[in-house]
Amino acid sequence: MRSEVQRVAPWNRPSLGGRVAAWAGLAFMHFPVFVIVLYAFTTEDRTYQFPPPGLTLHWFADAAAREDIWAALRLSLGVASMATLLSLALGTLAALGLARQTFPGRDALTVLFVLPIALPGILTGIALLSAIKLAGLDPSFWTIVAGHATFCIVIVYNNVVARLRRLPASWMEASADLGAGRLQTFRLIVLPQLASALLAGGMLAFALSFDEIIVTLFTAGHQQTLPIWFYGELFRPRNRPITNVVAVAVIAITVIPIVLAYYLTRRDEESG
Amino acid sequence: MRALQPLGDRLCRRDGRALTITTAIEFRAVTRSFGATRAVNGVSLSIAAGEFFSVLGPSGSGKTTCLRLIAGFDLPDAGEVLLAGRDVSSVPPHDRDVNTVFQDYALFPHMNVLSNVAYGLKVRGVVPSEREQRAREALAMVKLKEFGERWPAQLSGGQKQRVALARALVNRPKVLLLDEPLGALDLKLREEMQIELKSLQRTLGITFVYVTHDQGEALSMSDRVAVLDRGRIEQLAAPRVLYEQPATAFVARFVGSSNVIGGELARRLTGSAQAFAVRAERIVALAANAALPAGHVECQGELLDVQYHGASSRWQVQCEGLVIAAEPRDAEAAQVGSKVRLAWPHSAMVRLAADAA
Amino acid sequence: MNATALGGLLYRHPKLNLFLLLLPPLLWFGTVYLGSLLALLLQSFYAIDEFTALIVRTPTLATYVQLFSQPANLDIVQRTVTMAVCVTIACALIAWPIAHYMASHARGRVKALFYVAVMLPMWTSYLVKVYAWRLILAKQGIVFWICEHLGLGRALEALLSTPGIGGPSLASSYLGMFIVFVYMWLPFMILPLAAALERVPASLLQAAADLGARPGQILRQIVLPLALPGIAAGSVFTFSLTLGDYIIPNVVGAPGYFIGMMVYQQQGTAGNIPLAAAFSVVPIVLIAVYLALARRAGAFDAL
Numbered sequence: 001m002r003s004e005v006q007r008v009a010p011w012n013r014p015s016l017g018g019r020v021a022a023w024a025g026l027a028f029m030h031f032p033v034f035v036i037v038l039y040a041f042t043t044e045d046r047t048y049q050f051p052p053p054g055l056t057l058h059w060f061a062d063a064a065a066r067e068d069i070w071a072a073l074r075l076s077l078g079v080a081s082m083a084t085l086l087s088l089a090l091g092t093l094a095a096l097g098l099a100r101q102t103f104p105g106r107d108a109l110t111v112l113f114v115l116p117i118a119l120p121g122i123l124t125g126i127a128l129l130s131a132i133k134l135a136g137l138d139p140s141f142w143t144i145v146a147g148h149a150t151f152c153i154v155i156v157y158n159n160v161v162a163r164l165r166r167l168p169a170s171w172m173e174a175s176a177d178l179g180a181g182r183l184q185t186f187r188l189i190v191l192p193q194l195a196s197a198l199l200a201g202g203m204l205a206f207a208l209s210f211d212e213i214i215v216t217l218f219t220a221g222h223q224q225t226l227p228i229w230f231y232g233e234l235f236r237p238r239n240r241p242i243t244n245v246v247a248v249a250v251i252a253i254t255v256i257p258i259v260l261a262y263y264l265t266r267r268d269e270e271s272g
Numbered sequence: 273m274r275a276l277q278p279l280g281d282r283l284c285r286r287d288g289r290a291l292t293i294t295t296a297i298e299f300r301a302v303t304r305s306f307g308a309t310r311a312v313n314g315v316s317l318s319i320a321a322g323e324f325f326s327v328l329g330p331s332g333s334g335k336t337t338c339l340r341l342i343a344g345f346d347l348p349d350a351g352e353v354l355l356a357g358r359d360v361s362s363v364p365p366h367d368r369d370v371n372t373v374f375q376d377y378a379l380f381p382h383m384n385v386l387s388n389v390a391y392g393l394k395v396r397g398v399v400p401s402e403r404e405q406r407a408r409e410a411l412a413m414v415k416l417k418e419f420g421e422r423w424p425a426q427l428s429g430g431q432k433q434r435v436a437l438a439r440a441l442v443n444r445p446k447v448l449l450l451d452e453p454l455g456a457l458d459l460k461l462r463e464e465m466q467i468e469l470k471s472l473q474r475t476l477g478i479t480f481v482y483v484t485h486d487q488g489e490a491l492s493m494s495d496r497v498a499v500l501d502r503g504r505i506e507q508l509a510a511p512r513v514l515y516e517q518p519a520t521a522f523v524a525r526f527v528g529s530s531n532v533i534g535g536e537l538a539r540r541l542t543g544s545a546q547a548f549a550v551r552a553e554r555i556v557a558l559a560a561n562a563a564l565p566a567g568h569v570e571c572q573g574e575l576l577d578v579q580y581h582g583a584s585s586r587w588q589v590q591c592e593g594l595v596i597a598a599e600p601r602d603a604e605a606a607q608v609g610s611k612v613r614l615a616w617p618h619s620a621m622v623r624l625a626a627d628a629a
Numbered sequence: 630m631n632a633t634a635l636g637g638l639l640y641r642h643p644k645l646n647l648f649l650l651l652l653p654p655l656l657w658f659g660t661v662y663l664g665s666l667l668a669l670l671l672q673s674f675y676a677i678d679e680f681t682a683l684i685v686r687t688p689t690l691a692t693y694v695q696l697f698s699q700p701a702n703l704d705i706v707q708r709t710v711t712m713a714v715c716v717t718i719a720c721a722l723i724a725w726p727i728a729h730y731m732a733s734h735a736r737g738r739v740k741a742l743f744y745v746a747v748m749l750p751m752w753t754s755y756l757v758k759v760y761a762w763r764l765i766l767a768k769q770g771i772v773f774w775i776c777e778h779l780g781l782g783r784a785l786e787a788l789l790s791t792p793g794i795g796g797p798s799l800a801s802s803y804l805g806m807f808i809v810f811v812y813m814w815l816p817f818m819i820l821p822l823a824a825a826l827e828r829v830p831a832s833l834l835q836a837a838a839d840l841g842a843r844p845g846q847i848l849r850q851i852v853l854p855l856a857l858p859g860i861a862a863g864s865v866f867t868f869s870l871t872l873g874d875y876i877i878p879n880v881v882g883a884p885g886y887f888i889g890m891m892v893y894q895q896q897g898t899a900g901n902i903p904l905a906a907a908f909s910v911v912p913i914v915l916i917a918v919y920l921a922l923a924r925r926a927g928a929f930d931a932l
Contacts, residue, residue, distance in 0.1 A: 022730030025723060026743065029750045029815060032761035035771065039764055049769045090654040097650035101643070109651075116662060119916070120873015122889050123666070123909050126896055130672065131665030150662050153654065173345050174378035176365040178392035178443065181636060188395070192382045204752075211754040214876065230756050234763065234880055247757045258752040262745065347641070364640035 033251065040244035063245040072229040079141065079225060080209040083148035087205050088198060090149070091156025098157075099164035116151035121214030124151070129218040139221025147219040148212055152205035159201035160194060163268065167193055200264040203257035211254055226250065295357065296321040296447055296479040297342055302351035304337055311337040313503030314351070319481060321446070324473050326482045326490040329500035330526070335483045336375075338500070339449050342481060343372050356446065366395075371440035372449040377432045379424040385411070385435050386420035392443040410442035411435075413472070430461045441472075447479045454489065466493055487527045491515065499523050520625050524549035529597065531555075532624065537592045541569045547624045552586070554620035557600035558613040570615040571596075575606055589614060670913075673906035684902060692903040696911075702891075706911055709888040712803070713871040716810040720867045721860050723811065724818040728859075729852075731819070732826035747823075751816035759880050762809045766800040766881065773799070803883045810871050817870070818863035825859025826852070858927030865923050872912045888912055 040059060042052035063069060094113060098106060116124055128147050132139060167190070175185040213227040220228060226246070233243045297319040304312040311334045319325045327335040340346040341353050344365035352359050360368060371392070379388050387394075390407040398406075411417055414434040424432060433453060440448055450469075454462045470493045473480045484490050490497045491511040498508040499522070507519040518524035521532045534547035542548060564570050573591030587598045589612055598614055606612055639646045675684050676691040696702050731743040750758070765771045776785045789802060799805045829852060837847045875889025882890075888908060895905035 018726055018730060018734070021726035022735075022743075025727040025815075026746050028723075029812070030746065032758060032765060032812070033750070033753065035765055036757060036761045050771045050774045090657055093650050094654040097647050097654075101647055103644070103647070109655075112658060112663070113654075118869065120869065120889065120912055122873050122875050122892055123669070123913065124662070126892065126905060126909060127665035127669040128661070129896070130669050130902065131661070134668055146661055150658070153657075168376065168378065170374045170376055170378040171380060173343075173365070174372065174374055174380075175391070175395075176345075177343055177370070177372045178395065178439065179366045180391075180395040181364075181366050182639070184395050188391075189380060207752060211756070213756050227754070227756050230760070231876070234756075234760060243760070247754075247760060250754050250757055254752065254754055255749065258749070259745070262748060344640075362637045362641055364636055367636075 036244055036247050036251070040241055040248050042241055042244075059241040059245050063242045063249075066242070068224070068229065069226075069242075069246060072224045072226045075141070075223060076210050076226040079144050079148060080206045082141075082145045083152050083209040084202050084206045086145065086149040087152035087156045088202050091153045091201065091205075092160050092194070092198065094153065095157050095160035095164055099161050100169070113154045113157055117154055125215040125218035128215065132219065139219055139223070141223070143219045143221070144216055144223070144225065147215045148209040151215075152209055155205045155208060156198070156201035159197045159204070159265070163194055163197035164190075196264045196268045200261035200268075203261040207254040207257050207261075211250070294321045295319070296323070296355070297481065298352075298354040298357075299338075299341075300352045300354070302338075302341060302348045302353060304334075304341060304346060304348050310503045312341065312348070315500075315503070315505055316351075317498055317505060317508060319479060321479055322477050324470065324480045324482065324493055324495045326484060326494040326497045327500060328484060328487055328490040328497050328527070330485055332502070333500040334503040335485075335500050336451055339372070339451055339481065339483050342447070343370055343449055344368050369445055370447045370449060371443055371445040372451065373433075373436045373440050373453050375451045375453065375455060377424075377436040379427075379432055379435060379439075381424050383424075384420070385416070385422050385424065385427070388424065388435060389420075389439045389442055391439060396443075406442055407438075410438040413441065414438045414468075429456050430465070433457065433465065437469075437472075441476070445478065447481060448473075450480065450482045452484055453482075454484075454486075462489075469493065491527070499526060501526075517622050518549050518624065521547055521549070524622070524624060530622075531594075531596050533594060533596070535593070537571065537594055540592075541571070542621065548621045549624055550616050550620050550622070552597045553584070553599045553601075555596070555598035555600060555614050555616045557587070557598065557606070558615050560613070562613075564615060565617075567617050567619070568615045569618065569621075570613060572611060572613050575608055575610055575612050578606065578608060587612070669906050670910060671906075672902050673910055675903045677901050677903055692907045695904065696907045702908075705886045705888055705891055708885055709872055709912075710915065712807065712810065712887070713868045715807060716814065716871045717864045717867040719807070719811045720814055720818040721822075721864065724815060724822055724863065728819045728822035728826055732823040733829075733852075744823075747816050747819050751820075755813070756876075758813060759809060759877055762805075762812065763800055763880060766798075766805045766808070768798050768800065770800075800881055801883055803885075805881045806878060806883065809877055809881050810867075810874075813877070814867040814870055817866035818860075821862035821866075822856060822859040825856050825862070829855045861923045861926035865920060868919050869912070869916045872915060 039052065041055040041057065042049075043054035043056050044052060098109060124147070128143070128150075129139075132143050137143065171189055171193075172185055175189045176182075180188065211227060212225075213231055216225055216228060217231070224232075227250075230243065230246060230250070233246075295318050297317075299315050299317045302312055302315050303310060313334070315334075315338065327338055329335045337346060341348055342355070344360065344363065347361060352361065354360065355363075355368060355370065380391065383391070386404065386407050389410050390403040393403045393406060408417065408420060411420060414437050416431060416434050416438065419427070419431065419435070424435070427435065436453070453469075454465050457465065466489060469480075469482075482490070482493065491514070494511055496508065496510055497514055499506045499514065501522050507514060507523045509517075509519075514523060514527050518527060518530065524530035524532050528551060530549040530551050532547055532549050533541075535545060538547060539545045558564070558570065571591045573589045573596070575587060576590050576595065577588040579586040581599075584599045584601050587600065587606075589596050589598060591614065596614060600614075639649075672684070673692055674688045674690070675686050676689050676695075678685045727743075727747070731740065731747070735743055767773070773785075776782050785799070788804065789799065833851060833855075834847055837851050842850070873889050875887065875893045878887040878890050886894075888911060892905045892908045895901045895908060
């Protein structure tokens with residue numbers, strides 16, 4: 001570290017205050033998660049007393065015995081899987097169409113795909129709910145999936161389009177030149193190159209869908225995904241550490257795909 | 273044996289045997305524009321089967337576009353492209369009997385060398401055993417027999433080049449297109465590859481269409497060369513004709529290095545103001561008192577610069593308002609700034625077409 | 630039409646190929662998303678019959694009139710916008726040292742660590758983070774404990790009794806909400822800002838120093854103006870996300886209503902979809918205006 005600082009030019013050296021502020025900011029961004037983990041072990045179950053009066057593991061066992069938690073978890077996993085598959089298909093198609101060609105209205109289309117994430121979630125939620133009601137449907141598994149897929153598409157799209165743009169056009173021309181038809185070129189040349197982008201996009205979409213609450217509250221009707229269960233628990237005064245246990249589980253489930261996706265994208269950029 | 277059908281007097285047949293000449297590629301008034309620029313502007317040409325044909329020109333001249341039109345990656349806006357007499361405007365690249373060696377080689381990084389070479393066979397449904405055998409033969413042909421199991425990332429530029437070549441040739445196409453294939457190689461390797469390519473073409477007998485901006489390459493390898501500038505053909509001829517009888521000032525300057533002399537000096541020497549070209553190496557330096565040899569013309573001027581090249585020196589001489597480059601052999605060492613006399617024979621002067629040079 | 634003929638057709642008409650590719654996602658978006666969004670906004674032009682509590686489907690501006698004429702409603706809008714602006718400013722101030730360090734000073738492994746460390750909270754579960762803050766801000770929670778031990782207990786109480794900032798407890802006060810909002814959107818401000826700072830070529834800074842500028846001047850006159858598009862881009866997120874959020878005001882909120890909560894309530898228990906729709910239009914318009922302003926500041930180049 002010291003040698004790195006010495007190589008930095010004198011006008012560019014960070015002040016001590018600057019460095020402290022940076023690390024302090026980073027710590028600020030991370031300490032709440034540690035708090036959550038800590039409170040999963042506390043013996044006090046009614047208040048959020050600090051410091052915790054005692055530490056125990058029995059909440060983990062209690063949580064594992066709760067059938068409603070497992071049901072919610074299963075639903076969340078199911079919805080996330082379906083939404084990921086749908087958004088992978090649609091996002092890839094959109095990326096293939098928009099990656100290289102320019103045509104009037106292309107920018108408008110890009111904005112359109114970003115809208116579900118750019119506009120407040122409550123708008124998407126209510127819009128979908130009123131559409132569901134207008135169509136005479138009932139909120140169900142598929143309405144939840146539809147809502148999630150709509151903004152997961154842009155996640156997949158971003159990843160795939162970035163990868164596609166780094167793909168030299170000459171490779172696909174070479175493949176056609178050697179006799180491969182459109183589908184063959186896609187299957188043999190493009191798809192293997194897209195694999196890491198699809199994986200990264202898919203994992204991010206999965207994490208996003210798994211964690212989604214804002215839109216899901218509208219499209220779920222009486223069903224409980226894990227976040228919905230969680231939201232309900234927020235206002236309940238008892239058994240708080242169980243909520244913490246579930247929080248710890250959620251963190252574990254979503255952090256892993258995200259870190260993996262990040263490293264996949266980084267490795268892709270470095271080698272590509 | 274059918275009688276020989278001449279394609280003009282410019283096709284150079286090296287072995288003198290009677291051949292039936294078929295047209296492999298034909299352009300009929302082909303135009304291709306990108307936005308407001310006409311990359312290819314009304315080009316018509318005819319390439320014979322078995323010919324080593326080069327398209328020569330500076331960057332932006334439209335030569336790569338011509339190649340892409342043959343391969344099928346671009347469609348002409350006007351005119352027709354015919355392959356073996358057939359209009360191919362509705363034939364996609366994968367159905368054309370043409371293979372390309374790309375400038376950046378375009379080797380597929382997720383396949384090893386053997387799989388790369390066998391790719392064209394695989395997508396056409398050739399059985400694996402035959403695929404592998406033919407791929408290995410192709411690799412042997414480019415002298416990379418041991419490289420089948422390597423990966424593209426492990427290859428040097430020259431090796432990648434040859435793998436790209438093998439990959440294209442294994443499909444036994446009627447036409448091979450090469451897009452500035454030797455540009456990224458160093459000088460020695462380039463010269464080696466030029467010899468190899470030429471001998472490969474002669475052995476296989478297929479039509480090569482070779483795009484380059486290097487006139488030395490084009491001249492040394494080709495049967496005929498088309499010189500392109502800003503989308504138009506300036507001249508299409510055998511290398512010797514291009515060099516000794518350039519048709520326009522552009523060709524004169526681009527192929528070899530000619531002096532293009534027009535204006536007052538041309539009027540004094542030839543009686544008309546129409547520009548003519550004269551090669552630097554045809555110019556001799558006269559001693560101060562020497563007589564003007566018969567059939568020569570002369571001009572005098574100040575020596576601006578001398579570059580020593582061993583066997584000859586390259587002079588830059590200011591002569592009546594023009595700077596003339598000369599490579600006089602056995603000239604006495606002259607001082608920069610001194611007065612010199614330059615002379616050249618009438619036969620060295622080539623009248624140029626009046627063009628928009 | 631057999632395969633080769635189709636292939637030839639697609640070859641001659643690349644636009645057709647494009648159209649076929651884009652058709653499925655466009656169909657989806659057109660019907661599921663755009664369709665429902667337009668259906669919602671359309672409802673804002675209906676009104677609810679006061680007696681039957683049913684939606685009267687005749688176009689009218691009555692709902693909008695109701696929205697803008699009642700002072701309570703205007704209060705809601707003003708409160709939300711004020712919070713969004715404050716959160717944006719605070720995020721920019723806190724993000725600056727982190728982003729600056731990350732982009733300009735950190736090297737190698739430290740830099741990579743910073744990037745991952747900033748990204749992780751962004752992707753951690755939204756609800757978990759909100760919940761965590763509820764814990765932290767709770768009546769006997771960490772913040773309370775720290776304040777007590779630092780002798781700031783009195784100050785905290787005074788803060789909480791200030792109208793407009795405080796509330797019954799830290800976990801249900803505007804101050805608490807403010808802290809949570811800032812925490813949640815901080816990564817969204819840091820990343821575009823760091824990206825913009827990374828794009829400032831070192832040669833510019835060297836040229837400035839060569840011409841005699843001191844580090845402080847370089848920072849203010851060269852780096853800051855060039856980083857502005859990054860700040861603008863980040864602010865788009867912090868502003869619009871705060872404007873539309875309804876969960877955080879619910880969980881960590883003071884009694885006063887925010888736009889998001891209002892929308893949620895109107896379409897839920899009150900069954901007044903037209904009013905909910907009208908309330909939804911407000912953030913859309915505000916965000917559109919903000920986007921236009923941010924675009925002028927160069928935000929779109931920094932995204």
